[in-house]
Amino acid sequence: MVEATFVVIGGGIAGVSCAEGIAFLAPEEPVILISASPTVKKVTNVRNLTKMLSRFDVEEQPGRKVFESCPNVTVVHDTVTHLDHENNNLTLSSGAVVKYGKLCVCTGARPKLIAPDNPHVLGIRDTDSVVEFQRRLSSSRRVVVVGNGGIATELVHETSNVQIVWVIKDKHISATFVDPGAAEFFQEKLIKKKDDDDSPVVKRMKFSVDRGATSVSSGAALGPDWHANVRLSGLSTDDVTVEKCCEVSHVHEGDDEWPVYVELTNGKRVGCDLIVSATGVQPNVEPFGAAGARIADVDGGLIVDWAMRTTLPNIYAAGDVCSADWQKAPHWFQMRLWTQARHMGTYAAKAMVYDNQSEPFLQDFAFELFTHVTKLFGMKVVLLGLFNGQTLNDEYEILLRMTRGQEYVKLILKNGRLQGAVLIGDTDLEEMCENLILNQLDLTPFGEDLLNPDIDIEDYFD
Numbered sequence: 001m002v003e004a005t006f007v008v009i010g011g012g013i014a015g016v017s018c019a020e021g022i023a024f025l026a027p028e029e030p031v032i033l034i035s036a037s038p039t040v041k042k043v044t045n046v047r048n049l050t051k052m053l054s055r056f057d058v059e060e061q062p063g064r065k066v067f068e069s070c071p072n073v074t075v076v077h078d079t080v081t082h083l084d085h086e087n088n089n090l091t092l093s094s095g096a097v098v099k100y101g102k103l104c105v106c107t108g109a110r111p112k113l114i115a116p117d118n119p120h121v122l123g124i125r126d127t128d129s130v131v132e133f134q135r136r137l138s139s140s141r142r143v144v145v146v147g148n149g150g151i152a153t154e155l156v157h158e159t160s161n162v163q164i165v166w167v168i169k170d171k172h173i174s175a176t177f178v179d180p181g182a183a184e185f186f187q188e189k190l191i192k193k194k195d196d197d198d199s200p201v202v203k204r205m206k207f208s209v210d211r212g213a214t215s216v217s218s219g220a221a222l223g224p225d226w227h228a229n230v231r232l233s234g235l236s237t238d239d240v241t242v243e244k245c246c247e248v249s250h251v252h253e254g255d256d257e258w259p260v261y262v263e264l265t266n267g268k269r270v271g272c273d274l275i276v277s278a279t280g281v282q283p284n285v286e287p288f289g290a291a292g293a294r295i296a297d298v299d300g301g302l303i304v305d306w307a308m309r310t311t312l313p314n315i316y317a318a319g320d321v322c323s324a325d326w327q328k329a330p331h332w333f334q335m336r337l338w339t340q341a342r343h344m345g346t347y348a349a350k351a352m353v354y355d356n357q358s359e360p361f362l363q364d365f366a367f368e369l370f371t372h373v374t375k376l377f378g379m380k381v382v383l384l385g386l387f388n389g390q391t392l393n394d395e396y397e398i399l400l401r402m403t404r405g406q407e408y409v410k411l412i413l414k415n416g417r418l419q420g421a422v423l424i425g426d427t428d429l430e431e432m433c434e435n436l437i438l439n440q441l442d443l444t445p446f447g448e449d450l451l452n453p454d455i456d457i458e459d460y461f462d
C-alpha cells in the first residue's frame with residue numbers, strides 16, 4: 001500500500017491544477033496524482049484579457065515532466081476502480097491500494113451518446129477519439145451531426161469535403177452559446193475561410209424546420225484549438241443541411257447505399273456513413289457514486305458544496321465530474337468548460353489544504369462572474385454573466401449592435417443594470433462589460449448610447 005496526505009484522481013485540467021495548487025500551498029506534504037491517461041494536461045501561456053477573463057493553451061505531457069518542479073508530487077498511471085471511504089483507501093485496476101488523507105476526484109466526463117452500442121456512432125472527447133473521427137471521415141460522403149452545443153458547432157465549421165446533416169433540437173444553430181440573432185449572424189460565416197487556406201470554401205445551407213415538433217475513452221478532454229492541426233476532410237463536396245426542432249428517434253441498419261440510417265422525429269430518414277453524437281457529457285462518477293457520494297439528479301455530477309466538498313468525508317471534487325450545489329453568486333453558473341475546470345481544481349487545492357484549519361478561507365472570486373472566451377465559426381466570442389438571460393425569467397431588456405460579418409454585441413439589462421453580454425468579433429468591450437456587471441451601476445442615464453459606436457463609453461467610467 002502507498003500513502004499520501006493528498007491524493008488527486010484525474011490528469012485533466014482540474015486534476016493537474018489541483019495537484020499543482022497543493023504542491024504550491026503545502027510543498028512539504030506528499031501528493032499522489034492518479035491518472036488513467038498516460039499523459040496529463042498542462043495549462044500554459046495564460047493571457048488575462050480582463051480581471052476575470054483569461055485564455056490559455058493546454059499541452060499534453062508525460063506526468064513526470066509536468067511535475068518536475070514539484071518534487072512532492074508523484075504521478076501514478078492507473079485507474080481507480082473502488083473507493084473505501086471508511087478506511088480512506090482507493091483500489092486501482094492493477095490491484096494496488098492507495099491510502100489518502102484527503103482526496104480530490106477530478107475524473108472528468110465522457111460523451112453521452114445517443115446510441116452508445118452502435119458502431120457507426122462516435123463521440124469526441126480526447127485525442128484518440130479525434131484520430132478515429134478523422135480516419136472515418138476520410139472515407140465518408142455524408143455525416144450526420146447530432147447536437148447543438150460546442151462540439152457540433154466546431155465540427156460543422158471545421159470539416160470539409162463532406163455532406164453534413166446537422167440535427168438540432170432547437171430553432172436556431174449553436175443554441176448552447178448564442179441566441180437566434182447571433183445564430184443568424186453566424187450563418188453567413190459558414191462561407192468559411194480556414195486560416196490555413198486562402199481560397200474560401202462556400203458552404204451551402206439548407207434549412208428544414210419541423211414546425212409541429214417542438215465509447216467510453218480514458219483520455220482527458222481536448223484543449224483549445226484541438227482541431228487546428230488536424231485535417232478533417234471527407235470524400236464529397238461541402239454541403240450542410242440543418243434539420244431543426246427535431247431529434248434522432250431511431251438508428252437503423254444500413255444497406256448497399258449507406259452503412260447506417262437515422263430516422264428523425266420529423267419523419268425523415270437519412271442515410272450516412274457516420275453519426276457524430278455531440279450530445280453533451282456524462283460525469284465519470286462510478287466508483288464514487290457506488291461508495292455513497294451523492295449524485296445530482298440534474299446532471300449526474302458529484303454534488304459539491306461551496307468548498308468543493310462532496311458528501312463523503314475528506315473527499316472533494318472539481319471540474320467536469322462535479323455538480324456545483326451552493327448558493328451561487330447572481331452572475332455565475334456552472335458550465336463544463338476548461339476555465340471552470342482550472343478554477344475549481346486550483347480552488348479545491350486551497351480548500352483541501354485549509355479546510356479544518358483555524359484560519360477561515362473565502363470562496364474564490366472566480367465564482368462571482370461567469371466568463372468564457374472561445375471561437376465559434378472562426379470568430380472570437382466572449383460570454384459574460386447571464387449572457388442568455390439565464391435565471392432572469394424573460395424579465396430583461398436587450399441592447400443590440402450588429403455590423404454584418406464583423407461584430408455582434410448583445411447586452412442584457414435588468415432595471416437598468418447590466419446582467420450579461422455576448423460579444424462577438426473584436427469589440428474591445430469585455431473589460432467595460434465585466435466591470436458593469438460586477439459593480440451593478442445604474443445605466444439608465446446612458447440609454448442606447450451605451451452601444452453608440454461614436455461615443456467612447458469607457459471615458460465615462462474611467
Ligand SMILES: Cc1cc2nc3c(=O)[nH]c(=O)nc-3n(C[C@H](O)[C@H](O)[C@H](O)COP(=O)(O)OP(=O)(O)OC[C@H]3O[C@@H](n4cnc5c(N)ncnc54)[C@H](O)[C@@H]3O)c2cc1C
Nearest residue numbers: 010011012013014036037080108220221319320336337338
Ligand atoms: C472536443 C472538445 C472541445 C472542447 N472545447 C472547449 C472550449 O473551446 N472551451 C472550453 O472552455 N472547454 C472546452 N471543452 C471542455 C473542456 O475540455 C472540459 O470542460 C475540461 O477539459 C474538463 O477537465 P477535467 O479535468 O474536469 O476533465 P477531463 O479533461 O475529462 O480529465 C479527466 C481525467 O480523469 C482521468 N480519469 C477518469 N476516470 C478515472 C479513474 N477512474 N481513475 C483514474 N483516472 C481517471 C482521465 O483519464 C482524465 O485524465 C471541450 C471539450 C471537448 C471534448
Ligand SMILES: NC(=O)C1=CN([C@@H]2O[C@H](COP(=O)(O)OP(=O)(O)OC[C@H]3O[C@@H](n4cnc5c(N)ncnc54)[C@H](O)[C@@H]3O)[C@@H](O)[C@H]2O)C=CC1
Nearest residue numbers: 146147148149150151152169176247278279280281336374
Ligand atoms: N467552444 C467551446 O466552449 C466548446 C465547449 N465544449 C464543451 O465540451 C463539452 C461537450 O460538448 P457538447 O457535446 O457539444 O455538449 P453541450 O452540452 O455543449 O451540447 C449538447 C447539445 O446536445 C443536444 N442534445 C442533447 N441530447 C440530445 C439528443 N438526444 N438529441 C439531439 N440533441 C441532443 C443539446 O440540446 C445540446 O445542444 C461541453 O461541456 C461543452 O461545453 C465543447 C466544444 C467547444
